[in-house]
Amino acid sequence: MGKKIDGKQIALQIRKEVQQKNEAFAAKYEMQPCLAVILVGNHPASLSYVQSKVKACKEVGMESRLIQLDAEVSEADLLKEIEKLNQDAYVDGILVQLPLPQHIHEDTVVYAIDPNKDVDGFHPINIGKMMLGVDTFYPCTPHGVIKMLEAISYDLCGKNVVVIGRSMIVGKPMAQLCLEQNATVTVCHSKTKDLTFYTKHADVIIVAVGKPLFLTEDQVSPGAVVIDVGINRNAKGKLVGDVDTESVLKVADYVTPVPGGVGPMTITMLLWNTIIAAERRVLAGTKNNHCFLG
Numbered sequence: 001m002g003k004k005i006d007g008k009q010i011a012l013q014i015r016k017e018v019q020q021k022n023e024a025f026a027a028k029y030e031m032q033p034c035l036a037v038i039l040v041g042n043h044p045a046s047l048s049y050v051q052s053k054v055k056a057c058k059e060v061g062m063e064s065r066l067i068q069l070d071a072e073v074s075e076a077d078l079l080k081e082i083e084k085l086n087q088d089a090y091v092d093g094i095l096v097q098l099p100l101p102q103h104i105h106e107d108t109v110v111y112a113i114d115p116n117k118d119v120d121g122f123h124p125i126n127i128g129k130m131m132l133g134v135d136t137f138y139p140c141t142p143h144g145v146i147k148m149l150e151a152i153s154y155d156l157c158g159k160n161v162v163v164i165g166r167s168m169i170v171g172k173p174m175a176q177l178c179l180e181q182n183a184t185v186t187v188c189h190s191k192t193k194d195l196t197f198y199t200k201h202a203d204v205i206i207v208a209v210g211k212p213l214f215l216t217e218d219q220v221s222p223g224a225v226v227i228d229v230g231i232n233r234n235a236k237g238k239l240v241g242d243v244d245t246e247s248v249l250k251v252a253d254y255v256t257p258v259p260g261g262v263g264p265m266t267i268t269m270l271l272w273n274t275i276i277a278a279e280r281r282v283l284a285g286t287k288n289n290h291c292f293l294g
């Protein structure tokens with residue numbers, strides 16, 4: 001029987017590290033790192049996500065600003081709001097909660113964020129730097145997965161990794177970060193023929209499909225590590241992942257549960273990126289301390 005990887009515990013450890021970095025930052029520069037979160041509309045799931053981010057900032061001693069805009073806001077007005085935050089010398093990280101209403105182009109909005117404040121790691125400059133292996137802001141969910149593997153001392157070097165899903169926020173950056181760790185990476189998607197052939201040959205399977213209990217025991221080889229990125233609601237409204245956790249645990253060495261696996265890591269890596277952004281901006285002389293502590 002395999003083990004569940006405790007994402008909550010790993011996230012807690014990293015948050016303690018972030019908190020210590022924040023305290024050291026505040027002591028040295030007499031100001032706090034600051035994350036600005038823009039929410040357009042009041043979709044309950046998005047509202048709950050941004051509230052969790054604001055709460056997480058508070059818990060680690062970070063400033064946050066929540067900017068709530070009407071669902072009808074024009075793209076131009078949203079871009080103006082982003083530009084104000086780009087120019088604000090106190091703001092270190094900017095996050096626009098996705099998805100956006102249909103009349104707004106997500107790409108235009110993401111591209112408008114100053115890459116030095118793009119703590120989600122979605123700006124093409126940061127994606128490009130990640131591809132080049134240059135230090136940058138990595139997208140939070142895949143970065144969190146790498147941190148989880150580190151936490152169980154799992155070395156990806158030379159391992160066969162199968163990533164199922166090729167979205168820009170999870171699958172593609174996930175594949176790149178595993179490649180950077182010298183894994184041999186296969187990316188599977190909805191057009192992949194004989195998915196089980198690939199998963200059966202994998203040391204690590206990372207599932208980001210968005211289909212409840214998609215990966216089952218018969219698709220996994222003994223000793224595999226299975227990372228479940230999925231967040232879905234089943235027919236009873238219960239939160240479930242993309243992996244049939246209990247059955248896969250019979251063959252795999254490790255599985256991340258849902259909830260309590262990858263989920264807590266995502267916000268944690270957002271906090272991580274924000275303190276890094278603040279440190280870099282102070283060093284570059286672009287963060288002002290006009291908002292002193294106390």
Ligand code: NAP
Pocket residue numbers: 141164165166167168169170171188189190191192195208209210211229230231232262263266
């Ligand atoms: P997405 O943009 O919908 O991408 C889903 C991917 O799954 C696509 O690449 C799709 O292939 C692939 N896929 C669909 N059906 C498949 C099949 N039958 N076989 C193989 N591949 C298949 O989703 P996403 O944004 O990456 O999110 C994926 C899941 O992760 C969702 O449940 C989401 O809620 C969750 N998520 C969790 C976190 C977290 O913090 N834990 C963060 C982000 C996302 P095609 O490209 O060919 O269509």
